[in-house]
Amino acid sequence: MSGTERHCVQESAAPRRRGRPRQITRERIVAAARSLAFDELTMQAVADVLGVDPKALNYHVGDREALRELVAVDAFAVELNRIDLSACGDWRDVLRRYATALRDATVTLGELVTYFRLPASGVGALEPVERVLQSLVDAGFSVPEAGHVLRLVSELGHAAGREAVFRSGSREHPYVADVSAALNTTAADDFPLLRRVVAVRDTAPDDGQQLDFNLDVLITGLAAKLSHAS
Template structure:
């Protein structure tokens, strides 16, 4: 009895081509996580899965989209544990959500550069966002104001996470170091304010900086909300 094409492929150990390789996204993610990030490529992933490289293209178009897939998967699992629903009031809900978002993004390390959202109200894990919008609605924000507030918080926190990753990768190119270098490159001493700022020991990558920025946004949101009360 002659072996079928599938049986011949399995018997020979040949790589399976295309969509029929039976791959799904979870398998791709699991296999990708077994490889060091610096060695992860479409070819190394295909080798790990013992499939033809073209089989991966049904799910991921290339290395960029593969890294984006890994970043979104890890971020979603982390942020899904957010306890925004337990918050008492809209301010606490915003603080919890912002900190959870920043911590979830920062945990990605270098993968944070591949974490992008087309729409923060749709691309993020749904339950925490639903709870946050419920709190904002109960507080009296209009839908437009709530959308803009959530977008501002998300933009801030993702930016903070990227700052941390960049500072970790290039410790000699922090804001303070770059400012000192710029001042040192000019002969003029007509920048007394910048020179004073450069001499201060203020960590703008710290949790204190994140808290300060969140409170600035919430203070502004409070003023917007107050308009509805007058």
């Protein structure tokens, strides 16, 4: 047998090395989950996209509920990171734009909105927060006051987004439906003003009017507080 033949035999006899298993990370899990519709978002479906056993996801994601929460946080942070608050010099403009961005980011969650809670995590969500705080401190608010304002504005924006999601799935907001049901148990001439308010809320789209009103009241009060302190 020639040297070349012996070399070929040795090569063919050598066992093949198995490829390294694909590394699973939270980033890869989220990327795979993005390709799935909400009603398809399960551990098995994500594992199928990644080509791994569902048990391989357990280290990063405990169950389907945790998976959906992870995807909701990621979607929110990505959307919120799109805004640029650096061009807003006045703290009032910063608050308005931030609240509006929170509402819009919440709306993009759609059915995932029930799996998301403030505060949002992730660097993408923290950078706008820092900009809001800086604008408030620069305007003369103390750090604790800036923190309180941030929390209030965040809650207003997030609540407006959740309400928009609820209304998109049903013409009647669930809160309005509850009040209407309670009013139906009373005499027709009872609570006339509340009936008029419910009628308006039930038939007219919000179009951001409630959030604008909330921000007007908040900013007016904050400006008066700042003026009084100076």
